[in-house]
Amino acid sequence: MFYFIYGDTPLPLKYEELMEKIKKSNPNIPVKIYDASQNEEESFLEGISINSMFVPKELLVLKRAEKTKKLDNLLKIVGEYDLGQKEVVVVYEEELNDYGKATNEVGKKVLTNAEKLGKVIVARKALEKKGIQFFIEKELEISEYEAEKLAEVLGDDFFKVKNEVEKIKNFLGGQTFILEKVLPILSISDEYNLKKLVEDFFISDNINQLLEHLKKTKEYMLFLYLVSEELNLALKLVGLKRVGDLKETISYNDFKGNVYEKVKKYFKNNRGFMREYPIFLKLKYIPLFSEEFLLKKIQNLLEVEFSVKNGGIEEGIGVEKFIIEFKRG
Template identity: 85%
Template sequence: MFYFIYGDTPLPLKYEEVIDKIKKSNPNIPTKIYDASQGEEENFLESISINSMFVPKELIVFKRAEKSKRLDQLLKIVGEYDLAKKEIVVIYEEELNDYGKAINEVGKKVLTNAEKLGKIIVARKALERKGIDFFIEKELEISEYESEKLSEILGDDFFKVKNEVEKIKNFLNGKTFILEKVLPILSISDEYNLKKLVEDFMIEDNLEILLDYLKKSKEYMLFLYLISEELNMALKLVGLKKSGDLRENISYNDFKGNTYEKLKKYFKNSRGYIREYPIFLKLKYMSLFNEEFLLKKIEKLLMIEFLIKNGGIEESIGIEKFIIEFKRG
């Protein structure tokens, strides 16, 4: 069997999963590993071309295929050999830029030639995220809307999500899912807790709980990062409202369809496109802030970050002052 596995962040887990499955199905299978970054294409092809009379099957792994200059031609040559006694795994890693876009995306010729040989497996973060949402929806028998809300809380780690879903199922014991009831039993990260406090602070100016949390956790620099994200998100939304591209009273169903598809280019981070639901929750920013206010706060935040990093101010003093003066400054 031939496997061509490509993608970004989840790639290592995916190809390890495939290789483990091959080894379990073929105990003691001989394994050979070649690396395109070391110029081992010829060794890889030579290994494929030879079939031993004494070995029923052989596992051949070709790593860092993205470094191969003519990968499409290489795969074409692979197709000329008898692969009946081979388990071949070719691994292609896509590198992401700051906007979550692959800078070395797999070419169409490569995919066409790989498809002729066997199975293509995609391991991309964006697809994994949708897979997690679907898993939650199916396992808990809840709506797509509820699964997205829960998914936002649990994060991107599938194994953690799986454990938390099992915990929820045991807790509910057949009762109807209500998010507020299951929240106390969930293992929620410090980042998520602070993120919620930052959002509540932005919307309701609830600074006492936020200040108390920061004094106890000392997560001042994480706050700096999260509030910066929120301010920039608010600035984008206010700008889209001003241009007439987005209205704040749009329904979720309308937003996640054509509206988001037209606007998603504005909502990227280092992990790719931000999902629709978290953005939808922030549409209320459009009625709370204006561009002038947001730009002033972003400028103030950059100055505080500069002073902290250069020893001009204690992080606790600078950030607590920023919070206290946020809607009063």
């Protein structure tokens, strides 16, 4: 059997689960591990090509396949061999930048060739989040939107989420789920706390609590990511008002109908189109900012990120300077 496993943060755990599954199904199976970062692809192919009459089955693993220059061609060659006596695992790790985007996303040709050989396993953080949301929705019998909001509060550690869901069940005792009711008993994720502080900062210009939080947690790169999201979202909303597609005074019932259907193409993330209500809540940004101001702040943010990454300034100093100089124009 052939397995191609790829992804980002959850990859090591998924890989260990796959290895355990293979070993459990094939007790005492001999294991050979090759490393593409050490140019061991030829040895890997040689191992696949040889079938021993003394060993009924063996497990061959090619790790760090992302280092292979022509991985699609290598997979084609693998397909030329008889894999009847083999369990073959190819591992491709996608590296994420500071904004959570893959810098070496696996190519379509590679995936096509891998699918022809056997099973493709995806281990991406974004998909893990979807799984967590589905778990919350079913366990608490709440809507998809409520599950999404609760998952945002709890974070993406499944074992923590599972414990918090049990805590919620015991707390409610059969009563209707209301997020505001259960918030006081929850262990809220650091990302959610920072996200709320960023939103408050955009609306009120209150910097003290935000600065104190960042000094304590050192989540400076996460701050840059969250601010980038908010600035770009605000820029879209202000731009849509300028062309007459949006008004900040619109009611939610009017917004969630034809209005959002018309503009939702601008509000898409890695999980699909964003929901109406979170976008509706952001309409409060429209009277606060001009397009010129938002574009200037996006440029300032990019300059801070560039300086931090190139060692021109310490991340804490760069971020604090950005916050202190953040004024509406």
